[in-house]
Amino acid sequence: MRTFNFAAGPAMLPPEVVQRVRAELPDGQRGGMSVLELPFTGRGFREIAAAAQRDLGELLGVPPHYRILFMHGGASAQFAAVPLNLAGPLDKADYIETGHWARKAVREAGRYCDARVAASGAAEGFTRVPMQDEWRLSADAAYCHITTNETANGLEYHWTPDTGGVPLVADMSSNFLAGPIDVSRYGLIYAAAQKNIGTAGLAIVIVRADLLDRRQCAAPSVLNYSVQAASDSMYNTPPIFAVYVAGLVFDWLKRQGGLTAMARINRRKSARLYDAIDRSGGFYRCPVARADRSRVNVCFTVAEGRLEAEFLRQAEEEGLLNLKGHSAVGGIRASLYNAMPEEGVAALADFMQHFAARYG
Ligand code: PMP
Numbered sequence: 001m002r003t004f005n006f007a008a009g010p011a012m013l014p015p016e017v018v019q020r021v022r023a024e025l026p027d028g029q030r031g032g033m034s035v036l037e038l039p040f041t042g043r044g045f046r047e048i049a050a051a052a053q054r055d056l057g058e059l060l061g062v063p064p065h066y067r068i069l070f071m072h073g074g075a076s077a078q079f080a081a082v083p084l085n086l087a088g089p090l091d092k093a094d095y096i097e098t099g100h101w102a103r104k105a106v107r108e109a110g111r112y113c114d115a116r117v118a119a120s121g122a123a124e125g126f127t128r129v130p131m132q133d134e135w136r137l138s139a140d141a142a143y144c145h146i147t148t149n150e151t152a153n154g155l156e157y158h159w160t161p162d163t164g165g166v167p168l169v170a171d172m173s174s175n176f177l178a179g180p181i182d183v184s185r186y187g188l189i190y191a192a193a194q195k196n197i198g199t200a201g202l203a204i205v206i207v208r209a210d211l212l213d214r215r216q217c218a219a220p221s222v223l224n225y226s227v228q229a230a231s232d233s234m235y236n237t238p239p240i241f242a243v244y245v246a247g248l249v250f251d252w253l254k255r256q257g258g259l260t261a262m263a264r265i266n267r268r269k270s271a272r273l274y275d276a277i278d279r280s281g282g283f284y285r286c287p288v289a290r291a292d293r294s295r296v297n298v299c300f301t302v303a304e305g306r307l308e309a310e311f312l313r314q315a316e317e318e319g320l321l322n323l324k325g326h327s328a329v330g331g332i333r334a335s336l337y338n339a340m341p342e343e344g345v346a347a348l349a350d351f352m353q354h355f356a357a358r359y360g
Helices: 015-024 043-060 074-086 100-109 225-230 240-255 258-278 307-317 342-359
Strands: 066-071 092-097 114-120 144-147 168-171 188-192 203-208 297-302 332-335
Touching: 015 240, 043 066, 043 240, 043 258, 066 074, 066 225, 074 100, 074 168, 074 188, 074 203, 074 225, 092 100, 100 114, 100 144, 100 168, 203 225, 240 258, 258 297, 258 342, 297 307, 307 332, 307 342
Parallel strands: 092 114, 092 144, 144 168, 168 188
Antiparallel strands: 066 203, 188 203, 297 332
């Protein structure tokens, strides 16, 4: 039976990428060493890292005055690195609280600067993205932080805020590479790798060069953007396997037609599931406002809560794996990152229809 992994991250990788890892790992092309054994200062790894950086820059159209950094510690390390690099302890930073991950980001930032919630969807149970005219921004904020896709709550910005002269900082961990982005609208973008980029252990940061030396930086050197930029992200031993896998994924994406092609496919995949939810006569419900529904994390509930466990059990029997919602939110969540094929989504939509017909 074919299985499909709907996990939110670590998530499924493109099967071709896994095949390539399998084929290349034991090989001796790199002077008798596998990629896991390469010194990071040697030519072998430097070429891998440079190619990954070049391909990512090409995929996203990263302008020349931005730097791409490969960093440690996942996205959570960036929750601290952003305020440590961009703000001082007394500086204000505005956060838009759209869900579980934005809340974690603002709480962590509060340890290092005057982090403020400039708008929040909490009162509505994080079911929509507050519109920009509801935001109470500080004109003198060091930056404004958004979470472009809330992985646990299933909502996504389908627009780019305009914060004027205040740099816009975005946690794009779960929708990075789901479609094209206008990088020039952001001061800084970061994303953990284990969803749409590759394997855990790596976070990608894209930062506008003028923000690198903005202030005397209190960040530890491994989290210091200037230090990492000056050393080509090799201030210390990088997560070499994660960088290698990211490079394979970027190469795969280029061969799929790039991010415009991915956006088209992702829209089709998520529309198929939202249709299955909306046409179920209330058997399934997605609490998120239609305009803000995520393309990559489709969250829903089964109207009769007691059926949820049965839904998950039967789905697993059908090879539809890891559909349980985030523990902070509950319900069901189907993560549809780039590696999830349309057949997987079709299989889930069919299963949902049959389950609803049987129990509805
Ligand atoms: N931000 C978002 C939007 C996430 O989805 C996650 C992980 N699910 C994180 C941050 C934290 O990532 P990490 O586990 O790499 O620290």
